[in-house]
Amino acid sequence: MTRKLNIIGGGMAGSEAAWQAAQAGVEVVIHEMRPRIGTFAHRTGNLAEMVCSNSFRSDDDEQNAVGLLHWEMRQAGGLVMEVADAHRLPAGGALAVDRDPFAEAVTERLRSHPKITVQDAEISEIPSEGHWIVATGPLTSGALAEAIRAETGADQLAFFDAIAPIVHHDSIDMSRAWMQSRYDKGETEAERTAYLNCPMDRETYEAFIDALLAADKAEFHEGETANYFDGCLPIEVMAERGRETLRHGPMKPRGLTDPHNPDVKPHAVVQLRRDNALGTLYNIVGFQTKMKYGAQAAVFRTIPGLEEARFARLGGIHRNTFINSPTLLDDQLRLRSRPNVRFAGQITGVEGYVESAAMGLLAGRLAVSEITGQATAPVPPTTAMGALVTHITGGADAKTFQPMNVNFGLFPPVDLKGGRRNRPARYKAYTDRAKADWTSWLAGKALTDAA
Numbered sequence: 001m002t003r004k005l006n007i008i009g010g011g012m013a014g015s016e017a018a019w020q021a022a023q024a025g026v027e028v029v030i031h032e033m034r035p036r037i038g039t040f041a042h043r044t045g046n047l048a049e050m051v052c053s054n055s056f057r058s059d060d061d062e063q064n065a066v067g068l069l070h071w072e073m074r075q076a077g078g079l080v081m082e083v084a085d086a087h088r089l090p091a092g093g094a095l096a097v098d099r100d101p102f103a104e105a106v107t108e109r110l111r112s113h114p115k116i117t118v119q120d121a122e123i124s125e126i127p128s129e130g131h132w133i134v135a136t137g138p139l140t141s142g143a144l145a146e147a148i149r150a151e152t153g154a155d156q157l158a159f160f161d162a163i164a165p166i167v168h169h170d171s172i173d174m175s176r177a178w179m180q181s182r183y184d185k186g187e188t189e190a191e192r193t194a195y196l197n198c199p200m201d202r203e204t205y206e207a208f209i210d211a212l213l214a215a216d217k218a219e220f221h222e223g224e225t226a227n228y229f230d231g232c233l234p235i236e237v238m239a240e241r242g243r244e245t246l247r248h249g250p251m252k253p254r255g256l257t258d259p260h261n262p263d264v265k266p267h268a269v270v271q272l273r274r275d276n277a278l279g280t281l282y283n284i285v286g287f288q289t290k291m292k293y294g295a296q297a298a299v300f301r302t303i304p305g306l307e308e309a310r311f312a313r314l315g316g317i318h319r320n321t322f323i324n325s326p327t328l329l330d331d332q333l334r335l336r337s338r339p340n341v342r343f344a345g346q347i348t349g350v351e352g353y354v355e356s357a358a359m360g361l362l363a364g365r366l367a368v369s370e371i372t373g374q375a376t377a378p379v380p381p382t383t384a385m386g387a388l389v390t391h392i393t394g395g396a397d398a399k400t401f402q403p404m405n406v407n408f409g410l411f412p413p414v415d416l417k418g419g420r421r422n423r424p425a426r427y428k429a430y431t432d433r434a435k436a437d438w439t440s441w442l443a444g445k446a447l448t449d450a451a
């Protein structure tokens with residue numbers, strides 16, 4: 001078997017995957033279509049170009065999951081983090097990056113690496129031989145997207161994300177909310193109580209519609225077509241079509257009885273559905289939105305039961321090519337139907353520069369293990385890297401799969417209850433556990449608590 005690794009796409013994920021493999025002594029070819037073929041968001045021919053904000057978000061590795069992911073990538077000798085640190089800009093607790101010198105430096109490090117070749121070419125087929133990583137990102141070229149669609153099936157590849165907000169379960173007030181499926185439908189008790197319901201009286205509903213209509217909305221990027229299809233209209237667009245539209249759509253109250261107030265029929269009901277196997281995250285059903293983030297948090301906290309909600313991620317609708325990873329990929333990020341091909345980066349259904357680079361780091365290392373014939377233990381789900389890859393390759397519900405940022409809701413819970421006041425201790429417990437397990441995994445040691 002050849003000891004060469006081919007990587008399609010030299011963005012955040014492809015650059016990091018290439019670095020990891022080359023540093024381990026494997027020959028790498030990066031196939032990058034820019035500058036010959038551009039996208040609506042990229043401006044240059046540089047590798048690892050940041051297409052929008054220049055932030056890698058929080059750098060707090062004790063209290064924040066993305067900060068922890070930074071830490072894990074630094075420990076693994078990650079190029080993206082090393083260069084980001086070298087081109088850091090002042091931004092409080094966040095890691096902001098001077099974008100052009102950053103991308104130029106990543107490009108220079110990769111192009112001058114003796115094990116790496118960069119070919120300026122678009123790849124438009126899924127290769128059937130050799131070791132490959134597809135890291136073509138949210139703006140994968142049309143020809144390759146078509147080839148992926150042909151391989152995986154039309155309903156397994158999305159061109160837009162339509163993300164409903166996701167709430168941490170332990171921040172929902174269950175003295176207001178209750179568990180019930182509409183008309184108690186379902187064969188088992190778990191199915192009959194699959195939904196978490198938040199009731200609204202008429203006054204709260206009317207105020208909610210006013211807030212939706214008044215909220216600041218984000219525009220689509222230039223070149224990003226805003227063709228909504230009716231199945232995923234933003235809630236504010238539904239509200240614009242008529243004040244009652246939501247009450248006949250995702251907020252309809254029919255078939256539901258509030259056990260806290262059984263004699264009063266709710267005027268409207270907001271439903272949440274479990275978002276991960278751990279049961280730590282719930283998405284608000286049908287609430288995809290283009291409201292700006294600040295407005296979303298304020299509007300959604302007017303929903304009874306969500307007054308103190310913490311959001312694992314807020315909603316959005318973007319141009320975004322991604323596959324249904326829980327169905328298509330194994331836990332080594334390999335395409336089940338063609339195990340010689342791995343996927344990495346945003347196309348796997350993670351979201352953000354850091355998460356995309358992290359999946360590149362992992363895919364690069366897993367490919368090296370395979371090419372060199374060394375076994376690698378599964379990444380512990382207690383680490384940020386492991387929590388993310390476990391989520392996209394199986395923890396998430398395949399039917400409602402949408403791109404995800406790293407957050408503590410993806411981690412197996414730590415045994416430290418105590419609400420908001422205890423949160424710093426809880427987050428510290430998550431990050432301490434992750435650091436110990438990541439260090440062991442990198443050292444190739446047997447893991448006791450990762451099973």
Ligand SMILES: Cc1cc2nc3c(=O)[nH]c(=O)nc-3n(C[C@H](O)[C@H](O)[C@H](O)COP(=O)(O)OP(=O)(O)OC[C@H]3O[C@@H](n4cnc5c(N)ncnc54)[C@H](O)[C@@H]3O)c2cc1C
Binds near residue numbers: 042137
């Ligand atoms: C408009 C927009 C704004 C965004 N804003 C942010 C933000 O502010 N913050 C944030 O964290 N994330 C943001 N993202 C998400 C961001 O793109 C990803 O987080 C990150 O860049 C994805 O990394 P990646 O390596 O998966 O893809 P990319 O970095 O996009 O890299 C993919 C590479 O593959 C190349 N390519 C595509 N198809 C082919 C092909 N067939 N053959 C060869 N090469 C190919 C592309 O040219 C590109 O260089 C945004 C995304 C978009 C689309």
